[in-house]
Amino acid sequence: DKGNYKHFMAKEIHEQPEVIGHTISRYIDLNDYSTVVPEASAIDFTKLDRLVITACGTAYYAGLVAKYWFEKYARLPVDIDIASEFRYREMPVKAGDLALFISQSGETADTLASLRYCKDKGMVIGSVVNVPESTIARESNVVFPTYAGPEIGVASTKAFTCQLTVLAALAVHAGRMRGTLSEAQAKGLVETLSELPSYTRQALALSDQIEEMAHWISQTNHALFLGRGTSFPMALEGALKLKEISYIHAEGYAAGELKHGPIALIDETMPVFVVAPHDSIYEKTVSNMQEVAARGGRIVLITNGKGAEAAGLEAHHIITVPDVPEIATPIVYALPLQLISYYTAVFMGTDVDQPRNLAKSVTVE
Ligand code: M6R
Numbered sequence: 001d002k003g004n005y006k007h008f009m010a011k012e013i014h015e016q017p018e019v020i021g022h023t024i025s026r027y028i029d030l031n032d033y034s035t036v037v038p039e040a041s042a043i044d045f046t047k048l049d050r051l052v053i054t055a056c057g058t059a060y061y062a063g064l065v066a067k068y069w070f071e072k073y074a075r076l077p078v079d080i081d082i083a084s085e086f087r088y089r090e091m092p093v094k095a096g097d098l099a100l101f102i103s104q105s106g107e108t109a110d111t112l113a114s115l116r117y118c119k120d121k122g123m124v125i126g127s128v129v130n131v132p133e134s135t136i137a138r139e140s141n142v143v144f145p146t147y148a149g150p151e152i153g154v155a156s157t158k159a160f161t162c163q164l165t166v167l168a169a170l171a172v173h174a175g176r177m178r179g180t181l182s183e184a185q186a187k188g189l190v191e192t193l194s195e196l197p198s199y200t201r202q203a204l205a206l207s208d209q210i211e212e213m214a215h216w217i218s219q220t221n222h223a224l225f226l227g228r229g230t231s232f233p234m235a236l237e238g239a240l241k242l243k244e245i246s247y248i249h250a251e252g253y254a255a256g257e258l259k260h261g262p263i264a265l266i267d268e269t270m271p272v273f274v275v276a277p278h279d280s281i282y283e284k285t286v287s288n289m290q291e292v293a294a295r296g297g298r299i300v301l302i303t304n305g306k307g308a309e310a311a312g313l314e315a316h317h318i319i320t321v322p323d324v325p326e327i328a329t330p331i332v333y334a335l336p337l338q339l340i341s342y343y344t345a346v347f348m349g350t351d352v353d354q355p356r357n358l359a360k361s362v363t364v365e
Pocket of ligand 1: 057058060103107156244360
C-alpha cells in the first residue's frame with residue numbers, strides 16, 4: 001500500500017526517520033548512550049586482525065562507508081569487495097576473522113556465494129540483512145538485522161540508510177570493545193546516532209527545493225557526482241540512484257580523482273553534484289569544485305550551512321543539509337541524493353518503482 005504517496009519509493013524515502021529510529025533503538029541504550037549489541041557477544045573484537053565486507057550495489061556502498069567508520073573508530077582494517085568479484089578471487093582469509101555480508105533481500109546470489117566461500121574457510125559469518133528469514137541470514141553465525149520493513153521500490157532507499165545505521169552502531173561498538181574509543185567518545189557518537197530520526201526528518205524538508213531542480217536535471221544525458229571520505233561512497237550511491245530510475249548516465253568519483261580523467265568530460269552542459277559537508281577535507285573538495293567551475297560545469301553543491309557560506313559563488317545550486325556531526329553525515333546526505341533521483345525520474349515519467357531491466361532481488365549471478 002502506497003498510502004498517500006505516488007510511488008513506493010517516495011513512501012520509503014519518507015519512512016526513513018521512523019525506520020532508522022526503530023533500527024537504532026535496537027543497537028543503543030538511551031539511558032546511558034552505550035551500544036547494545038547482544039548479537040556481537042560471540043565476536044571478540046579485540047582479536048580481529050581485519051574485517052572482510054562483501055555486498056552488491058547499494059549494499060556495497062553501505063559497506064564502503066562502513067570501511068571508513070571501522071578504520072577510524074575501531075582501528076580495524078577493512079577489506080571490502082563487490083561480491084561478484086570476491087567470489088571468484090580466492091582471497092586468502094584467516095579462519096576466525098569476521099566476514100560481514102550486507103544485503104537487503106538476503107538472497108543476492110553473488111553475496112551468498114561469497115558468504116559460503118568465507119564460511120568454508122572457517123571465518124565467522126556476520127550479516128546485515130533486512131529479511132530475517134532470508135538465506136543469507138540463515139547461513140550466518142551472527143545476524144545484525146535492519147528494521148526497515150519491507151522495501152518494495154527497486155531502488156534501495158530506507159534499507160540503505162538502515163544498513164548504515166547498523167554499521168555505524170557496530171563500528172562504535174567495535175571501537176569500545178577494542179579500546180580505540182574512550183567511553184566519552186563512544187557516548188558522544190551514540191548520542192549523535194540517537195538523533196538520526198530528527199536529522200533525517202529535517203533533511204526531508206529539502207523535498208520542495210529538490211523537486212524544483214528536477215526539470216533542469218532531466219535535461220541532461222550525463223552527470224557526475226563527487227565526494228571525499230565517506231562522501232565518496234555517497235557520490236557513488238547518488239550516481240547509481242540517478243541512473244537506475246531516471247536512466248541518466250551518472251558516474252560517481254572520488255573528488256581527488258577528477259584530474260586523473262573525468263575532468264575531460266566537463267563542459268557547460270555537465271551537471272556536477274558535489275557532496276561536501278563542511279569537514280576537515282571540505283577545502284580539498286571545494287578546490288575540485290573550483291576546477292569544475294572554471295571549465296563551465298554546472299555545480300550542485302550538497303553541504304551544510306557552513307559549507308554553503310564558504311563555497312563562494314561557484315555553485316549554481318546549493319542544497320543546504322542540516323548541520324550534523326560527522327558520523328551522521330552519510331545517513332543524512334543519503335536523503336537529498338535519493339530525492340534528486342526520485343524527482344528527476346518522476347519529472348521524466350519513468351517507471352520509478354520498477355525501472356526497466358532491473359529486479360528487486362538478484363538471485364542469479
Ligand atoms: O538485496 P541486496 O541488498 O543484496 O541487493 C543488492 C543490490 O542488488 C541492490 O542494492 C541494488 O543495487 C539496488 N537496486 C540499488 O538501488
